[in-house]
Amino acid sequence: xxxxxxxxxxxxxxxxxxxxxxxxxxxxxxxxxxxxxxxxxxxxxxxxxxxxxxxxxxxxxxxxxxxxxxxxxxxxxxxxxxxxxxxxxxxxxxxxxxxxxxxxxxxxxxxxxxxxxxxxxxxxxxxxxxxxxxxxxxxxxxxxxxxxxxxxxxxxxxxxxxxxxxxxxxxxxxxxxxxxxxxxxxxxxxxxxxxxxxxxxxxxxxxxxxxxxxxxxxxxxxxxxxxxxxxxxxxxxxxxxxxxxxxxxxxxxxxxxxxxxxxxxxxxxxxxxxxxxxxxxxxxxxxxxxxxxxxxxxxxxxxxxxxxxxxxxxxxxxxxxxxxxxxxxxxxxxxxxxxxxxxxxxxxxxxxxxxxxxxxxxxxxx
Numbered sequence: 001x002x003x004x005x006x007x008x009x010x011x012x013x014x015x016x017x018x019x020x021x022x023x024x025x026x027x028x029x030x031x032x033x034x035x036x037x038x039x040x041x042x043x044x045x046x047x048x049x050x051x052x053x054x055x056x057x058x059x060x061x062x063x064x065x066x067x068x069x070x071x072x073x074x075x076x077x078x079x080x081x082x083x084x085x086x087x088x089x090x091x092x093x094x095x096x097x098x099x100x101x102x103x104x105x106x107x108x109x110x111x112x113x114x115x116x117x118x119x120x121x122x123x124x125x126x127x128x129x130x131x132x133x134x135x136x137x138x139x140x141x142x143x144x145x146x147x148x149x150x151x152x153x154x155x156x157x158x159x160x161x162x163x164x165x166x167x168x169x170x171x172x173x174x175x176x177x178x179x180x181x182x183x184x185x186x187x188x189x190x191x192x193x194x195x196x197x198x199x200x201x202x203x204x205x206x207x208x209x210x211x212x213x214x215x216x217x218x219x220x221x222x223x224x225x226x227x228x229x230x231x232x233x234x235x236x237x238x239x240x241x242x243x244x245x246x247x248x249x250x251x252x253x254x255x256x257x258x259x260x261x262x263x264x265x266x267x268x269x270x271x272x273x274x275x276x277x278x279x280x281x282x283x284x285x286x287x288x289x290x291x292x293x294x295x296x297x298x299x300x301x302x303x304x305x306x307x308x309x310x311x312x313x314x315x316x317x318x319x320x321x322x323x324x325x326x327x328x329x330x331x332x333x334x335x336x337x338x339x340x341x342x343x344x345x346x347x348x349x350x351x352x353x354x355x356x357x358x359x360x361x362x363x364x365x366x
Contacts, residue, residue: 060220061166061181067222068168069177071151072215073101074117075126075141075170077108085112091169091215092116092141093224094150095257101126101141102257103214104229105133108141116143119177130260132267134194135337137229137248138256151216154223156249159184159202167206167228167245169215182206182243191246193230195278195333200252202226205243217247224250236282270339270362272347273307275300276318278331291353295319296332298349310358312349319355320348336362 071094078085090107094100101116108114114126124143131139159165163184171178186203204217208231217226226247233241259267276296277283284293296318301307318326321335322345339345341364349356 061164064218064220064222065166065168065179068151068166068216068218068224069179070119070149071224072168072177073119074176075101075103075107075214076115076117077111078113078115079110080112089170089173089211090213091211091228093214093216093227094148095140095254096150097145097148099143099145099148100129100257100261101143102227102253103139103141104137104227105131105139106137107214108139109133114141116141117176118147119149120147122147130263130266132256132260132269134196134333135267135269136252136256137193138227138253138260140257140260151218151224152222153250153254154219154221154225156202156225156251159187159219159225159249161186164220165204165206165225166218166220167204167208167212167215167247168218169208169212169228171207171209171211173211180207185244189246191230192280192328192331195331196337197329197331197334198248200249201229201246202249204228204245204247206245207243208245217250224254226250227253268341269365270336270341270343270345271306271365272312272321272332272336272345272360273301273305273310273363274298274312274314276332278328279317280328290317292317292319292350294328295326295350306361306363310347310360311356312347312358312360313351316349316351316356318347319350321345341365 073092075090075092077088090103092101092103095102108128109131114128116124116126126141126143129140129142161184165182165184167180170176182205184202185205189201189203190197190199191201208228212228215228216224217228219225226249228245228247231245235241277299279293279295279297298312298314298316301312301314318332320326324330324335326332326335339362341362344359344361347358347360
């Protein structure tokens with residue numbers, strides 16, 4: 001799903017415990033009025049007999065799906081390429097009656113134009129208000145108000161492994177409002193994406209496919225608890241993977257989105273004045289042999305940039321920013337996330353074995 005966009009989910013059956021969605025024969029002991037069905041505890045006191053309760057899980061799932069589908073939209077993006085415009089599809093979630101739609105930033109950044117299709121089929125032109133990429137893969141669009149059904153927020157912090165969740169979105173760019181079902185496989189998962197290590201991902205086995213990016217992960221109350229953002233298809237060794245998808249927790253998504261709305265544009269983030277390559281195992285395998293195996297390799301320094309003014313050169317390896325070492329667990333962008341544009345940051349470099357310390361007055365990321 002990451003770098004995937006499209007549409008849909010077919011409602012799947014719960015594996016290993018459900019047949020047709022109905023749990024029958026759930027036995028519970030209920031204290032209540034004395035009936036003819038009683039038993040003695042051996043001391044002359046009567047205890048209630050067990051009562052069989054039937055729980056219709058199918059109803060809970062379909063109700064949650066119906067509630068969620070009312071608020072998940074199709075996003076069509078158009079990018080200019082050689083020969084014209086290229087269309088792509090993702091998903092979004094209605095935030096409020098004012099027309100704000102939250103989605104993944106990778107669905108909408110770099111686009112020529114955007115269109116939103118509501119669940120009922122109505123089409124509306126959309127404006128990109130802002131994003132927080134790559135620090136958070138979250139963006140906010142706005143469409144004209146009216147006829148919108150905001151999705152009720154849920155408590156993503158309350159999720160625990162085993163909770164039932166539904167993923168709703170534009171599976172394969174073709175099946176609008178598709179629904180898949182699964183469980184929360186894990187919480188607080190750590191993943192590296194686009195130069196940033198995130199440590200709060202929700203892992204789920206709900207089927208996530210191209211087009212589901214930016215859609216909704218909902219609980220059985222039909223509340224927004226996560227945003228499907230990425231999926232693992234292959235291991236680093238090339239083995240196929242099934243049922244491993246990740247969602248941003250709704251708490252972080254909505255907090256970021258509200259900040260974008262309040263600002264009226266992208267969240268201001270610092271830029272160190274140079275382009276870099278994180279020294280991950282994958283990148284190291286493609287680079288000439290370096291003196292270090294961790295840090296951030298300076299790839300390019302634009303003339304006149306704040307890095308140029310600080311004496312930073314291509315080929316330098318950044319090993320520290322402030323008091324933070326630059327490692328695979330704490331890459332450069334994670335360290336910069338603690339700063340605001342305009343602040344000064346101490347930067348330690350390794351230049352062919354020579355340790356250099358300098359100070360960079362951080363610019364604003366464009």
